[in-house]
């Protein structure tokens with residue numbers, strides 16, 4: 001696993017690195033608080049060993065920033081300090097650190113504490129993954145979609161980038177369940193999610209939004225780019241009937257697209273794409289809205 005050591009003392013970094021490399025971990029080092037925060041964001045380590053006493057930004061301050069950052073708050077922190085002062089330990093643990101080790105540390109104790117922290121991190125990762133995955137399609141679920149939408153929205157706002165969303169809904173899905181049963185219905189969902197995923201770029205992210213509805217986030221994509229992709233997805237789904245057991249099912253889906261250029265917040269992006277999806281349903285299904293020739297506002 002990957003461990004980030006943040007310490008202003010070159011000796012302390014060297015010793016900790018030597019102790020932990022022996023366990024087979026990848027070690028990265030930062031000589032100050034701000035560099036540590038930057039590296040944490042860039043490298044997404046599994047654990048941070050954080051010196052308390054550092055010039056400029058103290059370890060406590062670094063920990064405060066980590067724990068208040070949506071993207072970094074789950075990385076466990078072990079404080080490493082020359083002070084065994086009980087008050088400091090209380091502050092460190094109350095800031096959200098998982099452990100507090102005093103220097104000079106015993107090599108075996110440090111390794112054992114790191115192992116314990118990494119065990120907890122692994123369990124936490126497994127539980128988190130489970131909580132974010134739809135077991136039927138193995139796509140991210142609604143919660144994962146909401147998290148990613150928030151993340152992509154703020155990234156797009158920060159760097160002034162475009163962000164588009166495609167909402168897709170399988171047509172007459174209730175009829176499929178009624179006619180063929182839920183097991184076939186479930187298989188349709190799995191097959192359709194595969195067909196959709198197969199057409200996406202690596203940076204696109206598809207989620208099972210709910211029931212038979214899928215949401216695909218397209219970073220750095222314009223509305224017209226999203227519409228073009230949605231048209232390909234639409235054609236791909238209805239191109240060939242699904243062969244499930246001895247049943248042949250003609251399946252189609254309707255699509256709505258929207259872009260961050262036309263709305264002010266992530267909820268409105270979903271609302272706008274959903275609105276277009278309902279337009280597509282109203283227009284007879286198996287199609288994409290908005291129409292690509294329709295005037296698109298604020299397009300770059």
Ligand SMILES: [Mg+2]
Nearest residue numbers: 008051053054
């Ligand atoms: Mg120090």
